[in-house]
Amino acid sequence: MKIAFCALLLTGLTTIALADENPVGFHSSTLVDSHNDRSLEMVVWYPSATTAATQLIGDDVVFVGASAVRDAPPAAGKHPLLVLSHGYRGNWSNQIWLASALAHRGYIVAAINHPGTTTHDRSPQAAAQLWQRPVDVRRAIDSVTTQPEKFGVVANDRIAVAGHSLGGWTALEIAGARSDADRFAQECKAHPQLASCTVYGKIDPASTSDSKAALAADWRDKRVTAVVTLDLGLSRGLTDESLAALPVPTLVIAAGVPSHDLPAELESANLAKRLPPASSRYVEISDASHFSFLSVCKPGAEVLLEEDVPGDGIICRDGDNGRPREVIQRQITSLIEEFLQSSIYKVGSL
Secondary structure: OOOOOOOOOOOOOOOOOOOOOOOOEEEEEEEOOOOOOEEEEEEEEEEEOOOOEEEOOOOOOOOOEEEEEEEEEEEEOEEEEEEEOOOOOOOOOOHHHHHHHHOOOOEEEEEEEOOOEOOOOOOHHHHHHHOOOOOOOOOOHHHHHHHHHEEEEEEEEEEEEEEHHHHHHHHHHOOOOOOOOHHHHHHHOOOOOHHHHHHHHOOOOOOHHHHHHHHHHHOOOOOOOEEEEEEOOOOEEEHHHHHHHHOOOOOEEEEEEOOOOOOOOOOOOHHHHHHOHEEEEEEOOOOOOHHOOOOOOOOOOOHHHHHOOOHHHHHHHHOOOOOHHHHHHHHHHHOOOOOHHHHHHHHHOO
């Protein structure tokens, strides 16, 4: 399975007015870091009472976008916050379907581009700083929670992080999981076919003693009250001790379509067995592939992808003879919303 995205994919905004009974707001910005020159692209979807005309966000020749109103005034009241972390060579637009759906249901949803591991930014130096990913998420939380006039007031006891693929590892790290480079090296000797081992080898985040120590450090943000992983990778490098003591509820969703390099039994299912059973839930969706967690593909998109990079058409495929991607995603959205609504009540008892 190829996890690279072709240069054909555009994440620009198309200004097409659409009718929407309950428009949500949308804001894009760049978070500047003067200390280490790690600027972040961040977008936020949020509830709004606006009646203004919407725009189509993140729509391109391959993926279907979603409608929103740019810089609309936020809705009154407090709202739960969800931060989305994309996978290796992904970008903030990959889970637009989830961001839009949850914003319509009262959530503030922020998504960021992680430098070095995005579709259009593959800087080896930035990618090697894998531990910066949970820091990126923390910066997004800082930005959203301190700007209620833009996005609405965040309910500080309901801040969650969800991540796809490498983003799932990111979500676990900010929740308190710890990485062990030596453990992961041993796991990759035993399971060299895993895509996570290939990605890890390309990134090489533990090439020096300093980077190895940074990777193993505690990157927990205590404001995070729940996490969701979507067919994650790199889980085998997380320590048993940190997972067994993970202090927040965790929902692990896996793609059930058989895969040679991202098999559920070696990644998501293995992770679920090492989490506290009282505060974690594992769901495997039989007709979902690793790419079912990306936006819905337009008709003809698979052919375009194949023409650009042979093999990339898999990005648009789900399980054979299974449900359409949009149906699978409605199930995922419902699972996440149900989990986030219930998990907050468990936090105080952990």
